[in-house]
Amino acid sequence: xxxxxxxxxxxxxxxxxxxxxxxxxxxxxxxxxxxxxxxxxxxxxxxxxxxxxxxxxxxxxxxxxxxxxxxxxxxxxxxxxxxxxxxxxxxxxxxxxxxxxxxxxxxxxxxxxxxxxxxxxxxxxxxxxxxxxxxxxxxxxxxxxxxxxxxxxxxxxxxxxxxxxxxxxxxxxxxxxxxxx
Numbered sequence: 285x286x287x288x289x290x291x292x293x294x295x296x297x298x299x300x301x302x303x304x305x306x307x308x309x310x311x312x313x314x315x316x317x318x319x320x321x322x323x324x325x326x327x328x329x330x331x332x333x334x335x336x337x338x339x340x341x342x343x344x345x346x347x348x349x350x351x352x353x354x355x356x357x358x359x360x361x362x363x364x365x366x367x368x369x370x371x372x373x374x375x376x377x378x379x380x381x382x383x384x385x386x387x388x389x390x391x392x393x394x395x396x397x398x399x400x401x402x403x404x405x406x407x408x409x410x411x412x413x414x415x416x417x418x419x420x421x422x423x424x425x426x427x428x429x430x431x432x433x434x435x436x437x438x439x440x441x442x443x444x445x446x447x448x449x450x451x452x453x454x455x456x457x458x459x460x461x462x463x464x465x
Contacts, residue, residue, distance in 0.1 A: 290325075290422070291324065292325075293323055293324075293377075294321050294322055294324070295320065296319050297365075299314050299315065299337060300314070309343070309344050311340070312342075312343070314337070314340075314363070317334055318335035323375075330369045331369060333367055333369060333370060334367060335365060335367015335375075337363065337364070338363065338364055338365075339361055339362060339363030339379075341359060341360060341361035341362070342360050343358065344359075354397075355395075358385075359384075359385075360381070360382050361379070362380050363378070371411065373411040374409075374410050376407070379405040380403060380405050381402070383400065383401040384399070384400050385399040385400075385430075393433055393435065394432070396429070397432075398428070399426070399430060399450075401425065401426040403425075403454075404421065405421075406420055421454055424453075424454075425452075425454070426450045426452070426453045427452040428450035429449060430446060432445070433445050437464075441463055441464070442463070443463050443464075444462050445459070446462075447459045447460075
């Protein structure tokens with residue numbers, strides 16, 4: 285295995301998700317692509333070429349909101365992504381994740397929540413003419429908060445927006461838009 289010290293992976297991605305309810309559980313499949321980003325190592329920066337991503341997940345709401353008592357949900361996901369970089373290298377990442385979120389529905393279609401996740405999985409990076417690098421996350425936990433808003437729509441299509449800010453552990457931010465049919 286090569287030793288590149290601490291490597292930082294930053295990337296932008298786009299994905300589509302399909303979900304279906306099975307009793308109390310919601311199953312999801314996700315597919316999409318990596319549209320850009322970079323690897324940062326002690327040797328410098330390497331830009332990413334477009335790549336792919338996919339995953340499956342399950343979630344369940346265990347408690348409904350009642351007065352001041354918040355709702356409680358959890359989720360489990362298994363995901364993978366891959367692609368190459370402009371230096372001729374390639375990478376494959378796997379992720380297994382369990383999450384818990386809790387919050388309140390406020391008004392019509394709006395909710396706020398806190399979220400915690402634990403996760404892990406290897407990342408393999410192959411660079412031309414060099415030994416493979418096997419790595420993983422520096423942090424295996426995320427703590428943060430978010431908000432979701434289900435916008436008014438028709439009985440056939442209902443749009444929603446969700447945003448999260450993860451301030452502790454693996455730091456990040458995300459914004460998503462979805463259409464429910």
